[in-house]
Amino acid sequence: MATATTTAVFPLLLLFAAAVAVPSSPYLSPTTLFQNYQKMLTNFKIFIYTPAKPFTFQNPAASLFYSSLLNSPFLTQEPTEAHLFLIPFSPETSTRSLARLVRDLRINHPYWNRSLGADHFFVSPTGIDYSADRNALELKKNSVQISVFPVISGKFIPHKDITLPPVNLAARFISAVPENASTSSFLGYLKWDGKTESNFVEELRKDGDFLIDIERELLDPVENVKNSKFCLLFYAGDVAWMVEAMALGCVPVVIVDRPIQDLPLTDVLRWSDLGLLVAARGGAKRLKEVLNDVSEEKYNVMREMASAASKHLVWNEEPQPLDAFHMVIYQLWLRRHTIRYARRESF
Template sequence: MATTTPVFPLLLLLFAAAVVAVPPSPYLSPTTLFQNYQNMLTNFKIFIYTPAKPFTFQNPAASLFYSSLLYSPFHTQDPNEAHLFFIPFSPETSMRSLARLVRDLRVNHPYWNRTLGADHFFVSPAGIDYSADRNVLELKKNSVQISVFPVISGNFIPHKDITLPPLNPAARIISAVPENASTSSFLGYLKWDGKTESNFVEELKEDGDFLIDIERELLDHVEKVKNSKFCLLLHAGDVAWMVEAMAMGCVPVVIVDRPIQDLPLMDVLRWSDLGLLVEARGGAKRLKQVLNDVSEEKYGVMREMTSAASKHLVWNEETQPLDVFHMVIYQLWLRRHTIRYARRQSF
């Protein structure tokens, strides 16, 4: 694990200039992103509380984020220079123990009470639910939660919380995007877990324009992704291969029957132009109609942006500039300005 992150101001400026000069861009605001990114690399500091006992995250993405943060130049031993405070705790921590942890922070450290935890963040791969305990409720409502996409409904607060893209240990990120998408053999491709949205998937199986792979069969799907215009992702199912598919120019289509606001890097990427959201309740017929309504011109733009965006969703054992670790840190950087309450609020 590298202990420092190289800062390449010239490289970043050239990258930013290229992004601005060659539309379309996958970013919400390219100019702001790269200016802020450089400031973040230079100035951002995070203090990490010492956990009560050693623990590990079983989720690969959460584990890699935690270890990368520990050995990054953002980690400071001086809480007085910190912009944010990280509260590490095991995903197995009970609500009672979590309440005790927050209470200890309130009593034994001066930092929590200044903002009621609004300048604190924590990692919970599945997210935490609401609780009647006042301490846990403050943590839930005020502190930034970092969880792994997708998050259970109710465990994620939009505009405050952050999601990590899943880490797929078997992923092969392939940068070469097929030049001609019009020769694609399939309109949509789905790598299925054999359970999620089974009725919807059975409808898809009956249409020859869709290809369904059952995950447990362990089929090599790289060529199938390349030969498909769209890659279908069941929001409640397996999405770990999303980044691999995007890197190969397969436009993501998230199948979900509720509003979705927990996509990774929501503060960075223009997901509305990168992919599509389609309701499963409309069935295969409705899905096919939506996909066929995408013009070739619009589809070409989506493919370009999808491939460009995928580079920021890649996990590295040794962090690299502009990779997913740094993009998550960047989202924390955007949240470093907190409200300082004049008095303690009650809930």
């Protein structure tokens, strides 16, 4: 099964490897990524503990990831072959129940104690909190948490945790980035929920260089994305359309008043070069200054990179080579040799 997967992905990997020589590559390290991805396809093995009871994920990204993993060639029924261990539990599981779950793993299986859970991971769409209980604390501090972007502040540990790209079904049907970005009608386009940063949005509405779509009231949002140089996203708002916007050649601008480290695929993509982070507290005037300060040459590079990166943020019902599912698995592959915290720090 792994061999078939490798054969199917080979033509795409040839194109992927060509990115090594492209200055505008969206990847942190194209050569390393290409080599590691091939090794992952043929070698990576994950063991899933039997859940205490059946459960489902209501979040689309978490559901797609979990169902794709259950049907993937990465699974093994032999725990001695596994690089990582998945602890499955319902998103509604309480902290006390999580502590009991880890305690049972510690007592009934030999794998947790080898690394205090550093070679384990779990899926929690919103992330889990810290706890005074030793078992729950080890899960939080040592095991890899997979959540959905964006994650509530304080529930994400950057050096080990992973976020899932939001699901946008339309993005999978976009095959080419539109041309003539220099003739864009608008400097920035924003899909607004009608609530987030209302004063800031009101400033944007008064400026003819920005187009505001209030709760999808515009008749053709795709055309308006194509006709805008930058697509504005509130970090705490609707981010699911980010992938579609990037695929259409609209450079993403995340509006947030604090540093963030939970962007999807941070081990793979050069987010600092393909998008912008701008603080809302500077107002519309400051935002406009930042966007206008981007030279045409730099903008064209960012646009090309954003479009290329979007292909790895797309979810498919049946996983495809180099898509969101495989990139998340790749990030897990990179964490298979995680160094655990010292034992005294786990209390």
